[in-house]
Amino acid sequence: MSYEKIKDTIDAIKAKVAAFGELTIEQKKKINYKFRLEWNFNSNSMEGNTLTIEETRSVMVGNLTVNDKPLKDVLEMQGHDQVIAEILRIGKGELRLSEKRIKEIHSGIMHEENPERKNKIGQWKEQANEIINSKGEKYLFVAPEEVPEKIHALLNKTNASIDAINANKKNAPHPIDVAMEFHLDYLDIHPFYDGNGRTARILTNLILISLGYNPFWINEKDRAIYYNYISDIQGYGGSKELFFEYCAGLIERSEQLVLKAIQDIDIEEEDDLQKEISLLKRQLEGEIFTKSPINIYDIFQFINTDVWQPLSIIINQFDDLFSESKTKHLVNRQSEIYPTKSILPIFNPFEKSTKPKEITIFGHEIYENDIYKVEWNHLKYGLKKAKNNTIYEINFSLSFETTSYNLKLSVNHLEIWKTNFAYNEFPHKEEIEKVKKDLGKNIINNIKNDIQ
Incomplete structure (x- = not known):
């Protein structure tokens, strides 16, 4: 399905949801909890956080002692949850993106013990940063001295688009277009020493939520697709349309989830069950795994x-x-x-191998x-x-x-x-x-x- 058709599908689902009227308090709680859990767990684990889905749940209810996991991982998960819980609480409404807000979000989700790295939290980067993409090639982000100007230009462009949407202007872009363009531009700037992926996803979802759409997250099985699209765009000027189409599919999943919740369909996904089984297998409390x-x-x-x-x-x-x-x-x-193969295999159609x-x-x-x-x-x-x-x-x-x-x-x-x-x-x-x-x-x- 093309990007334009997926956007049409999303808007059609939103219309169905609206037809049901105001959500009950119980439905809102269920949906918000699901969004918080998936967003917290997936966005942080993409950046190397070691907390499991169950440990993420534990942190979300205030537990800071988690199976001897690094304190940094626990505190960053807690900070991330506090930031997105507030975004979900505010919901749809007027939005004005600012440098101050971006830096506050970064300060909220990052934790460092090292004093030198701690001083970098909430501050634009002072050293150049780069990545080695999936093809082993180096990609340099915007130089430190250019960050203030680039961020300023990005915020002006994004806020102007948001204003046009809120004013119902005829030439206003689609809200998902605004969020996706921001996502790619922000990642290209990479304004902080670390935590750029998490802040990009938070800010993108903040734009979506403020304009009446639901947040998206990237499951473990989809991460390679996400990174490959971004690498292709950054390194080779690849198609943004394909990336937008992919992300729109993730937003559609979130909209479908809300529709299911309103219709009293269970929104606990099979993935959640697999995460729980994995947790039981590999993270049993007090269990000492031995060589096997x-x-x-x-x-x-x-x-x-x-x-x-x-x-x-x-x-x-x-x-x-x-x-x-x-x-x-x-x-x-x-x-x-x-492995070796027989040149003349013996075939017996009545024989079934049990090996x-x-x-x-x-x-x-x-x-x-x-x-x-x-x-x-x-x-x-x-x-x-x-x-x-x-x-x-x-x-x-x-x-x-x-x-x-x-x-x-x-x-x-x-x-x-x-x-x-x-x-x-x-x-x-x-x-x-x-x-x-x-x-x-x-x-x-x-x-x-x-x-x-």
């Missing part, structure tokens, strides 16, 4: 996707400086086993092997213009103990990262980002030394 085949496999899946792949993006950026590169996978110090599907890590069956170590070994050969070392070895290993697992990263046999976690814990996004930067700097310094 399935725990090993779960940890491997996360580390391979969420740690090694981001590291490999950094590593691959140096490919052009070498003649060739190669990555090997080892399990218990043995090479990866590749269970094997679960493997790089070809090694997890129930047939006591897996104690998995390694990603990356080699680069032939450093161009090298006067010293021409071969580089980056080794990343995951080893399993009885009640914990260990991670280690080295470049040319010199360790640059070593840490360990319990089986129900995972590295934070912030830590992974730091390791990526350290890895890149280490390789650069090595290359500089070897070509001098």
